[in-house]
Amino acid sequence: xxxxxxxxxxxxxxxxxxxxxxxxxxxxxxxxxxxxxxxxxxxxxxxxxxxxxxxxxxxxxxxxxxxxxxxxxxxxxxxxxxxxxxxxxxxxxxxxxxxxxxxxxxxxxxxxxxxxxxxxxxxxxxxxxxxxxxxxxxxxxxxxxxxxxxxxxxxxxxxxxxxxxxxxxxxxxxxxxxxxxxxxxxxxxxxxxxxxxxxxxxxxxxxxxxxxxxxxxxxxxxxxxxxxxxxxxxxxxxxxxxxxxxxxxxxxxxxxxxxxxxxxxxxx
Amino acid sequence: xxxxxxxxxxxxxxxxxxxxxxxxxxxxxxxxxxxxxxxxxxxxxxxxxxxxxxxxxxxxxxxxxxxxxxxxxxxxxxxxxxxxxxxxxxxxxxxxxxxxxxxxxxxxxxxxxxxxxxxxxxxxxxxxxxxxxxxxxxxxxxxxxxxxxxxxxxxxxxxxxxxxxxxxxxxxxxxxxxxxxxxxxxxxxxxxxxxxxxxxxxxxxxxxxxxxxxxxxxxxxxxxxxxxxxxxxxxxxxxxxxxxx
Numbered sequence: 269x270x271x272x273x274x275x276x277x278x279x280x281x282x283x284x285x286x287x288x289x290x291x292x293x294x295x296x297x298x299x300x301x302x303x304x305x306x307x308x309x310x311x312x313x314x315x316x317x318x319x320x321x322x323x324x325x326x327x328x329x330x331x332x333x334x335x336x337x338x339x340x341x342x343x344x345x346x347x348x349x350x351x352x353x354x355x356x357x358x359x360x361x362x363x364x365x366x367x368x369x370x371x372x373x374x375x376x377x378x379x380x381x382x383x384x385x386x387x388x389x390x391x392x393x394x395x396x397x398x399x400x401x402x403x404x405x406x407x408x409x410x411x412x413x414x415x416x417x418x419x420x421x422x423x424x425x426x427x428x429x430x431x432x433x434x435x436x437x438x439x440x441x442x443x444x445x446x447x448x449x450x451x452x453x454x455x456x457x458x459x460x461x462x463x464x465x466x467x468x469x470x471x472x473x474x475x476x477x478x479x480x481x482x483x484x485x486x487x488x489x490x491x492x493x494x495x496x497x498x499x500x501x502x503x504x505x506x507x508x509x510x511x512x513x514x515x516x517x518x519x520x521x522x523x524x525x526x527x528x529x530x531x532x533x534x535x536x
Numbered sequence: 537x538x539x540x541x542x543x544x545x546x547x548x549x550x551x552x553x554x555x556x557x558x559x560x561x562x563x564x565x566x567x568x569x570x571x572x573x574x575x576x577x578x579x580x581x582x583x584x585x586x587x588x589x590x591x592x593x594x595x596x597x598x599x600x601x602x603x604x605x606x607x608x609x610x611x612x613x614x615x616x617x618x619x620x621x622x623x624x625x626x627x628x629x630x631x632x633x634x635x636x637x638x639x640x641x642x643x644x645x646x647x648x649x650x651x652x653x654x655x656x657x658x659x660x661x662x663x664x665x666x667x668x669x670x671x672x673x674x675x676x677x678x679x680x681x682x683x684x685x686x687x688x689x690x691x692x693x694x695x696x697x698x699x700x701x702x703x704x705x706x707x708x709x710x711x712x713x714x715x716x717x718x719x720x721x722x723x724x725x726x727x728x729x730x731x732x733x734x735x736x737x738x739x740x741x742x743x744x745x746x747x748x749x750x751x752x753x754x755x756x757x758x759x760x761x762x763x764x765x766x767x768x769x770x771x772x773x774x775x776x777x778x779x780x781x
Contacts, residue, residue: 347661
């Protein structure tokens with residue numbers, strides 16, 4: 269019988285370890301993130317999730333091991349190669365990492381300003397407005413960053429992350445610091461973007477409810493080690509005590525029971 | 537960070553800066569914007585301080601020379617001490633206090649808010665985008681500000697000498713002229729250039745190296761202004777020794 273073909277991996281980590289001073293933050297992580305799907309890395313605060321994502325984008329280099337993106341070893345890439353790789357990727361930072369001295373439109377159009385010299389101002393403006401519309405914030409290009417709420421900052425950050433039409437988008441704690449309603453809205457936005465763009469998403473989060481909604485695959489980090497990785501439905505039924513404990517602490521038990529009783533692969 | 541480790545990290549920072557900027561020309565608009573911002577913001581306070589340095593040099597010169605009957609030497613004293621030594625250091629100190637601290641704190645805030653990482657992720661080199669325009673902006677304006685400090689110091693000293701101390705203005709100017717030569721202006725502008733490079737690179741370095749949180753920003757700003765101040769007076773001695781020794 270033919271086995272279903274797994275999508276090719278666009279991001280691969282092999283035996284990645286990283287220490288800061290005497291603290292080992294990542295410990296022998298091996299992981300293959302499939303193309304065109306949403307993979308979430310979950311875990312409590314301080315387990316190395318953000319460090320892991322910074323290895324993928326090349327902001328950190330592993331002490332041991334190898335990180336490959338589109339088949340290119342990030343750790344040994346030259347600066348030019350790394351920048352070429354990054355142009356194919358976008359990242360949403362925890363607080364948006366927007367530049368306070370620029371307007372919303374200038375922030376969103378920043379990558380175009382530097383990498384798409386072929387576009388004139390009107391074309392860049394059109395793309396900025398289009399992406400702002402996609403994230404549900406049309407007509408705010410002239411506003412200052414200081415006037416935005418936390419949720420709006422994330423949306424603007426996402427508009428900036430997608431403006432170069434990347435093949436991979438990394439989300440660093442997209443729900444952190446948001447109230448439940450705004451957090452839900454961000455989850456919906458990620459799902460909408462996934463439908464619209466059909467590209468690879470990697471989401472780092474400790475918010476299991478949001479993660480379950482958006483992710484096709486989940487990996488769980490615990491004390492710097494990847495303790496479990498697989499399709500979302502499989503992780504939700506994991507017998508690994510660390511995973512079970514994390515899910516129990518973060519998900520309503522009735523929600524989990526309903527999921528198990530339904531026996532479906534999907535999630536509410 | 538310890539002194540030796542700090543020097544080592546600064547050298548690594550410099551190497552990274554030159555690697556990042558050596559082949560890529562700066563954005564002229566950004567350089568001019570920085571030059572304008574640094575020059576215009578620092579000018580009023582520079583003029584005020586240079587003016588009062590001039591007044592005090594005149595008073596102290598008069599007090600020192602009058603008992604010996606050498607009041608006429610006030611002009612020479614002001615021009616020698618004020619132009620050769622005080623004006624370049626005052627201009628550098630003002631730029632360090634205004635623009636240097638602004639550079640360190642702004643870049644430190646960008647560091648802790650992940651904005652520098654965001655630049656990297658967007659494949660825009662932060663060394664090129666953040667440091668090069670600031671360095672060139674300060675290098676453009678500091679020699680000019682040094683000349684402005686020189687004339688302000690001289691003018692205020694002249695006014696105090698003539699109006700308050702009752703000495704002849706023409707005599708003051710003649711002795712002031714004898715105290716300096718045309719090459720002094722070149723030396724002063726060279727000092728301004730060197731101090732500008734130090735202020736920009738050290739301030740940006742402290743901003744880049746900022747630790748986490750508001751405390752990190754405070755430390756970076758404080759570290760930058762203290763280091764730059766010490767470096768400026770230290771270098772001023774060696775440059776004076778080189779030019780006049």
